[in-house]
Amino acid sequence: MGSGSSTPRQKEAxxxxxxxxxxxxxxxxxGRGEVVRLAFVLAGLDFDDVRHTAEEWANMKQTGEFTGPFRQLPWLELEDGTTISQTRAILRLVAREGGFDGDTNLDAAKADEITDAVEDIKDAFFTTIFEQDEQKKASLEDEFWDSRLPTRLRQFEKLLEMNNGGQGFFVGKAMTHADLEMFSLLDMLESSSKERDLLGMLGAVPLVKAHKERVSNHPKIAEYIKTRRDTPL
Ligand SMILES: N[C@@H](CCC(=O)N[C@@H](CS)C(=O)NCC(=O)O)C(=O)O
Structure with a gap:
């Protein structure tokens, strides 16, 4: 999956x-936020990592401190007061700022394709987490871990193989937000679901497994992981 015939984008446009x-x-x-934190790290941009409790969040909405349109987090505030909601919009903004959103329009679309597919899987996972009915939760979890996740992992394995034989990243020659997105999914599943054998599952998709290592070994990412505030979910 290279650049196809797409002309390189004028980054300064x-x-x-x-x-x-x-x-x-x-x-x-x-949750949904860690991929954005990783993107800030890769972009080399300082950011305030503001982490709210549920009470603070409820308060922010009541007092008017939160001015976003959708009453949901993640949420980004810029210096001039502009705000951006929606994980992927924020992620792509940071990726564009850092120059890792794909080198051509086609590469950018390929990176988007993967990021969106990973977000679909994250959504399915959050549905299992927040389900209150115990029976329904158990069946959602089984469906996720026995079918949905392994199927998607096999698809990601193929996509990796199509670019440089899976020896690098999802798109082009360098990391894009798609690689961060994939890493953030596996990283969250690994720490939140220790009763499931994620690493064992990754044995069936060796390129995905090696890709996870490759992303986590990037010097900026490795340093961040060493020092970040770690939470299971
Ligand atoms: N599509 C949105 C979904 C955002 C979302 O569901 N946020 C949840 C947290 S992961 C939230 O804000 N929940 C609290 C609330 O709705 O008050 C995105 O990707 O930003």
Whole structure:
């Protein structure tokens, strides 16, 4: 999966934000937010990692401190007061700022394709986590771990193989947000679901397994992982 015949994008055609501060709001967990934190790290951009309790979040909505349109986190505030909601919009903004959103329009679309597919799987996982009915929860979990996740992992294995034989990243020659997205999924599943043998499952998809290691060994990511506030979910 290379650049196809797409012409390289003029990176400067869209000016960067010039924001000197990025205030990133999420809950105190990996969830949907960790991929954005990883993106800030890869971009080399300082950001305020604001982690809210449920009470703080409820308060923010009541007092008007939260000014986003959708009453959901993640949420990003820029220096001039502009705010952005929606995980993928924030992720892609940071990736564009850092120049890792794909080198051509086609590569950007390929990276989006993978990021969106991973987000679908994250959504399915969050559904299992937040299900209150014990019986329904058990059946959702089985469906997720026995069918949905392994099927998707095999698909990701193929996509990796199609780019450089799976020896590098999902798109082009360098990391894009798609690689961070994939890593953040597996990282969260590993720490939140210790009763499940994720690493064993990854034995069936060796390229995905090696890719997880490759991303976590990137110097900036490795340093972040060593020092981050770690939470299971
Ligand atoms: N599509 C949205 C989904 C956001 C979402 O569901 N956020 C949840 C946390 S993961 C939330 O804000 N829940 C608290 C609430 O709805 O008050 C995104 O990706 O940003």
């Amino acid at each position: 869209k000016p960067k934000t010039k924001s000197k501060s990025f205030r990133f709001h999420y809950f105190d967990g990996k």
